[in-house]
Amino acid sequence: MNLTLKIWRQKNHSDKGGFKEYKVSDISKDMSFLEMLDVLNEQLSDSGEDPVHFDHDCREGICGMCSLHINGKPHGPKQTTTCQLHMRSFSDGETITIEPWRATAFPVVKDLVVDRSSFDRIIQAGGYVSVNTGGVPDANEIPIPKRIADEAFDAATCIGCGACVAACKNASAMLFTSAKISQLAMLPQGQVERKERAERMIAQMDSEGFGACTNTGACSAECPKGISLTNIARMNREYFSAVVSSDNV
Amino acid sequence: MILDSKLPDGPLAEKWTKHKFNIKLVNPANKRKYEVIVVGTGLAGASAAASLAELGYNVKAFCFQDSPRRAHSIAAQGGINAAKNYQNDGDSVYRLFYDTIKGGDYRAREANVFRLAEVSVNIIDQCVAQGVPFAREYGGLLANRSFGGAQVSRTFYARGQTGQQLLLGAYSALSRQVANGKVKLYPRTELMDVVTVDGKARGIITRNLITGAIESHSAHAVLLCTGGYGNVFFLSTNAMGSNVTAAWRAHKKGALMANPCYTQIHPTCIPVSGDHQSKLTLMSESLRNDGRVWVPATIEMAEKLRKGQIKANDIKEEDRDYYLERKYPSFGNLVPRDVASRNAKYVCDEGRGVNETGEAVFLDFRDAIQRDGEDLIRAKYGNLFDMYQQITGENPYQGPMMIYPAVHYTMGGLWVDYNLMTNIPGLYALGEANFSDHGANRLGASALMQGLADGYFVIPYTIGDYLAQSGYDKISEDHPEFKKSEKEVKDRVQKLLSIKGEKTVDHFHKRLGKIMWDYCGMARSAEGLTKAKGMIKELKKEFWSNVKVLGDNEELNQSLEKAHRVADFIELGELMVDDALHREESCGGHFREEYQTPEGEALRDDENFAYVAAWKYQGEGQEEELVKEPLVFENVKLTQRSYK
Known part of the structure; x- marks a missing residue:
């Protein structure tokens, strides 16, 4: 060719x-x-x-x-x-x-190289479960229904490439952020920090200068890992329920 | 020179516990007085950086990628071993230890391997607590699968992307410590040199890949978690950026390089399709759980296949040679990687290869799909099948995959003692960068286990022993040793830029790769290795007089980055050849044609070669000195490995 x-x-x-x-x-x-x-x-x-x-x-x-x-x-x-x-x-x-x-x-x-460290900072704002190494329960202590584990896995497959942001006319990072919030919100291990996590990650996402979501779905359509738009809906739910019942008043 | 491996005495099962008690501790309030540098953010580096920061140490973490989440551990597919015995199928810490020692063809330390098996169970607990979504059964408990070299199911997995999920777990723990201010991240920063002061590792010199700035970083200890050197072969399953530079610069500063010739050639990779190819793609070993490996029984039939006159599905059952099942009835398609690779080479050398180049065998899912249905196979391996289809344009649900061995992992690496410290005090090597646990052949799903064992559960204990015995004093980055190293690095950069030769860096890398693959690959001989040594010496001379590196230092310059790495690969290549030449036996992934059993299996020489070959750098152009660490086996009996 x-x-x-x-x-x-x-x-x-x-x-x-x-x-x-x-x-x-x-x-x-x-x-x-x-x-x-x-x-x-x-x-x-x-x-x-x-x-x-x-x-x-x-x-x-x-x-x-x-x-x-x-x-x-x-x-x-x-x-x-x-x-x-x-x-x-x-x-x-x-x-x-x-x-x-x-x-x-x-x-x-x-040239074609961009700086995506804003994604790292969103994760640093709360994309984790706060457990130190050691002193954790046996892995089979908490059974997780297969359906939930599979759905959490699907959200966790995000590779952080940024195609969602590039595809979005608003350069929104909602799909990326929601994938991590969803993964941890679905799993029992993520429950303790669930509200705070959603609030902090979204605040960081906004402060990085990403745009808002207008539900066109380009992000999910272009995502190489097929991360579902459902995650954004879930993130919005997480956010609203966190805000109305927030302990940070 | 005598190497002290610091192996604890006492019964095997008590060594680690006893050692943990005997080594010194750093008081919690004093930990904040120490700085630790961690180079590399893969499974070993990220887990070490996070765990040390949690303990209170101040950590600086470096990676050459734009984010720590992209380290090549992310690409590991199949799974991670752990002796949980959740399947009630007879697994135990001792069995995992035994399988790993045997799988490594009795060329690893018993005490290290036992510790690895012992802490394997903690790793799974830790990852689940972090929110790693492992595969589960309908009852909600964790699922397992089988891997090569084992007759129990002990491999935990997250579809075909276990490495990704484990690395993102470690990355999340690391990110938490970045937010806490205990870890400072340096992405797009590459190690250029290790700095020693009074014989101890006290820092590193780095190059900022965006600005080109050459900078000094001082610390009380330095951890190299920089992965393996498979890219010495140019074509491998490693990421494009994976390199030996950190380990090699440490080696030139006095750290010993152990068993560099132990290379793992993985049996199930997508075959090479042309000269343009930049890397090879692995198809997880887990596929051998359900896929059957075969070639046509006759050369004539293979020729017809190669010419496209017949298709795989046209070949009748009796005309197929399922050679692994035939030769190794008890392990079948799940023999260890070195055995599977070597047998693929044999059948292709006989002329029974199945693709245009004659270097491919079939991995067939026809029977599994008939037995379990396409849906179940899709659920288990969907992403791998998709990847195969994207790369080859062929649908593996309809016809067999074609696979061929490719360089995948390097068991050799920096020599470390039981504490994971190299022979330079304060300099540690973790994960694939060290040599310690896999002997001459690594079993599948054991790399993830070792990386995380080193980072989460070994170094947090052993580093305290060293730090407790060294002072809190900080060494200034203006110290003459730092200034001297900085100057050496700057001079080397200038030298590379000023050659202005005619051939690109890739040109040299490809030539090096071909030499290594032809003479230091799946089968090696004294004659070939001697020839290779001469060729590499020539190549090195030509590189330093005719390489073309465009651009300047003070900018993002990917040719310059590659030039540094390839220059180090050339030197490493020569040492690998020396090591392979000196080891006059076959063991695991190191197969010398002169030393084989009548059946073509690796023939070890335990009397003369049951030792770790550690090499000491002697200066530019000098032959390296061989230092031997004898391997003592108190618990397992050395036998000819049999998977029949």
Whole structure:
């Protein structure tokens, strides 16, 4: 396959940035999207041009490090991560536009690399059960109905890539935040801090500059792990019930 | 040089308890006077950082990724072993210990492995308390599955993404300590050197990957939790960023590297499809619970398959060779990884490989789907089947998967004593970065167990013993040793940038990987290894005179990051070859063609090689010195491993 790539280049955070066009040829359909970018980067390095910087690590769809807005969609045309997207999803002669995630709370670091530390700070605000190492009960002491365990697991599969934010016209982080709040709200271990957790994580989410939710569902539709919109509904319930019965008055 | 492994005496089952009592403690009020550096935030690093902070130590945690949650432990699929015996099937701490020692082909320390089995039960309790959503039965209790090398079901799992769930648990504990102000996080920061003052580890030099700033960090102890070095092979199941740099820089500062040639080649990975490939993807070993491994009985039939004249499903039952079930009737498809990999190589070398390249075997779910129904198979392995389909474009519910062995894990690593301390006082190595528990072959679902055992339940005790005996004094980051190391790092950066050669870093990495795979991979020989050594020496010379690293230091520069890592991989490669050459026996993942039984199994030489081979750096271009730590077996009888 021969392709034209329109890629966002930006030297650093303060640079204005802009699109640049490149050509790549002899791309195999079996290559992953990132391997296609590897080919481009070898080509650029050979010609003495700075390679295109992009985040990636595990390349098996689980670490959440890869990003990329491809032809207007986060992680491209398939509901998967960019590292699991293969060139067989594109056709010969196509022009592919590649941009970084666009959100105030995800400032561009360089080219296609963005800073997602805001997600870490949301988790730090309460995305945990406060237990120290040691001194915990036996793992089978508290039975958890399979249905609940499975549902908590589904919420827990979020990889923190930020596609939900990139897909949302408001750059809202509600799907990300709600997935963690849901997981812990459903499990018996999360009950003690349930209210406080919802209040604190949502307050942090707002202070990071993420937008609000207007229920368009783009986040869930684009989520590579298929995190359900139900989590946002659950988070809203958690939040309201926490606020009306809050101990923090 | 004599290595003191500090193994406690007394009966095996009492060693750890006794040791915990005998080692010194740090008073709770004094813990806040100590600073501890933790490099790496995978299972070992995140669990250690969180647990030490909970105790009151001040922790600085470093990772090269943009968030600690992305460390490569996240990609572990199948599960975590623990001797809970929830299944009432005869499991016990002793059995887990025995399986692990035997699985490692009797090349690990008894006391370490027993401790690992002992604390395994606490890990599961801890993770459940954190809210890790393990798989459960309808009654609400935890579910288990079987893994290779064991005849009991002791593997706890969270669908095919157990590593993710365990790491997110450890990451949440770490995040809590960040919020409490006890851990300071340094993401996108890479270790460049370990700093020693008066022979003790007192800090590290780092490079900020965004700004390029070279910085000093001082502390009372340094923990390297930096994972394995499988990427020395270029193609492996490791993440692209996984590297040996931290361990290698520590090695060059005097820390011994133990058993570097012990590499695990995992039997079930998606085969290589072309030259463009950047990494290999694992298909969890748990698939061997239900999948049956086979190739056609004849070479003629395999040729037809390769040419696309027939399909797998066209081959009749009597024309299929389920070679693992045939050769190992009692373990069948669940033989340990080294055995499964080697047998895949044998049948492919015979010409019975099933894909275009001839390097693949089938992993077939036809019988399991007929027996249990597609829905049940989907519930167990859905995400793995989806991943397979995404990568290959083939539907594994309709025809068998094609798999081939790939580099997955490195049992070798920094030498550590029973306290997980290297031979440099104050420098520790945890998880895959050390060598301690898996001998010459790691059993499935034991890496997660070891990473978390080290971080949650070993280091919180053992670090106190060292700190209690060292003072509270802080060493300034302006100390001449820090300044000297900073300068060395800056000089190295400048050197890499100033070569301005003609070949990219990846070019060298790929060539190194090919040498390692061809001569230091699944089968090794004196002839091949000797050849490889010469080739690596040449490659190193060429790298330092002809590598092309674009850009500057003072920016995000991914070529420069890679250049540092690949330069270290080249040096490590040479040591791996030396280690493989010196070990004139076969054991676990180390298979020397000259040493095999008539049936083609690994032939150990316990009389001459029942020791840990620890290597001491002697300076640029010098041969390293071999230091032996004898392995003493007081409880298990060394036998030829049999899975028949």
